[in-house]
Amino acid sequence: MYSMNSSLSSIEPSITMKLNTIAKSMKAQGIDVVDLTAGEPDFPTPKEICEAAIDAINQGFTKYTPATGIQELRERIASKLSTENNIPVTAKNIVVTNGAKSAIFGALSAVVNPGDDVIVVAPSWVSYIPQIKLLGARPVVLQANSENNFIPEISKLQEIANHKTKAIIINSPNNPTGVVYPEEFFKDLVKLAEEKEFYIISDEIYEKLIYEGRHLSPASINPEVVITINGFSKAYSMTGWRVGYVAASDPIISNISKFQSHTASNVNSIAQKAALKALDVNTDYMVEEFRKRRDFLISEFEKINIKFVKPMGAFYFFMDFSDLIGKFSNGKELKSGFDICETLLKEYKLALVPGEGFEAPGFVRLSFAASMESLEKAVQRLKNFLDSLV
Numbered sequence: 001m002y003s004m005n006s007s008l009s010s011i012e013p014s015i016t017m018k019l020n021t022i023a024k025s026m027k028a029q030g031i032d033v034v035d036l037t038a039g040e041p042d043f044p045t046p047k048e049i050c051e052a053a054i055d056a057i058n059q060g061f062t063k064y065t066p067a068t069g070i071q072e073l074r075e076r077i078a079s080k081l082s083t084e085n086n087i088p089v090t091a092k093n094i095v096v097t098n099g100a101k102s103a104i105f106g107a108l109s110a111v112v113n114p115g116d117d118v119i120v121v122a123p124s125w126v127s128y129i130p131q132i133k134l135l136g137a138r139p140v141v142l143q144a145n146s147e148n149n150f151i152p153e154i155s156k157l158q159e160i161a162n163h164k165t166k167a168i169i170i171n172s173p174n175n176p177t178g179v180v181y182p183e184e185f186f187k188d189l190v191k192l193a194e195e196k197e198f199y200i201i202s203d204e205i206y207e208k209l210i211y212e213g214r215h216l217s218p219a220s221i222n223p224e225v226v227i228t229i230n231g232f233s234k235a236y237s238m239t240g241w242r243v244g245y246v247a248a249s250d251p252i253i254s255n256i257s258k259f260q261s262h263t264a265s266n267v268n269s270i271a272q273k274a275a276l277k278a279l280d281v282n283t284d285y286m287v288e289e290f291r292k293r294r295d296f297l298i299s300e301f302e303k304i305n306i307k308f309v310k311p312m313g314a315f316y317f318f319m320d321f322s323d324l325i326g327k328f329s330n331g332k333e334l335k336s337g338f339d340i341c342e343t344l345l346k347e348y349k350l351a352l353v354p355g356e357g358f359e360a361p362g363f364v365r366l367s368f369a370a371s372m373e374s375l376e377k378a379v380q381r382l383k384n385f386l387d388s389l390v
């Protein structure tokens with residue numbers, strides 16, 4: 001009998017995609033859906049970056065590049081990491097990848113063996129657990145709670161980390177909670193990682209989008225045990241270009257290079273030239289616009305008593321709707337975050353993402369990567385929904 005890959009069979013298709021598809025088809029029918037599911041900035045890619053790509057094409061820069069990325073870009077990334085993030089790396093420690101997503105998969109592939117444990121902090125980004133499972137490793141969830149502002153507790157981590165723990169994936173600023181971890185957390189985490197001998201995979205993709213607090217790269221504390229992930233998607237509104245990177249110590253980066261060369265060859269040559277340009281482009285205007293939207297939503301949500309932890313970074317509100325479970329909206333019982341989102345979409349034309357996709361049932365994620373006009377409409381629709389509950 002034919003059979004297929006059992007690791008893949010155990011992985012659910014992304015819940016984000018499911019509601020996204022419904023929202024898209026409603027929009028195609030001309031329904032005025034306010035779609036706040038987006039995981040990408042709503043700004044166009046800056047013009048200078050696009051022009052660098054056009055120049056690359058016109059100059060015939062359209063062939064294979066080294067698997068690890070073009071030398072100028074690796075050097076420029078290394079200099080950014082040394083000066084801005086205090087990570088002592090040179091170009092040889094960098095691999096340019098197809099977005100941060102494949103940087104994370106490359107990092108996991110470099111260090112994880114089948115049967116190893118990899119700790120993931122919940123609420124967590126949707127692809128960490130599936131990637132761990134794809135490698136035949138076991139995801140172990142470390143729950144972070146809203147009472148602690150979604151900062152994971154080191155004492156809990158100490159309890160669950162054991163000799164089978166190969167790595168932990170952390171993400172600050174965080175999707176979906178918006179938390180920016182404090183310096184103390186990173187210091188304690190690195191200390192524990194050294195003690196228990198596990199790697200830290202630090203996903204820093206939202207590094208540039210911070211409204212409160214300060215970004216710290218744990219690799220600045222110990223570059224031997226931390227693998228740093230970053231990319232161009234969120235900081236430069238370049239989601240479709242697919243450029244990210246990973247920085248790691250010599251032995252780890254050598255494994256990642258092998259992985260990259262046999263699975264992807266190289267990142268699109270044109271997009272690499274665009275990324276090189278991006279590192280010289282100032283995108284503070286995007287951050288300021290996100291900040292305005294965040295502040296607007298904080299004040300509106302407070303007025304209608306929505307429970308949330310104030311986002312310090314990224315562009316999401318992670319709303320605690322657990323009190324709504326068991327209530328009825330227009331005769332329909334709300335049994336989960338998914339039900340809440342389905343009702344919001346179908347009855348109130350507001351598309352949000354249920355917390356179940358982030359290992360956080362009862363929560364709902366709202367992205368403020370959308371115009372002020374959309375956000376104003378969203379607040380009104382949320383209010384109408386809350387008023388409907390019995």
Ligand SMILES: Cc1ncc(COP(=O)(O)O)c(C=O)c1O
Pocket residue numbers: 039098099100101102125171174175203205230231232233239243244
């Ligand atoms: C936390 C987190 N990490 C990684 C990624 C992947 O980004 P990229 O587009 O660079 O693959 C995303 C995208 O949504 C994300 O939210």
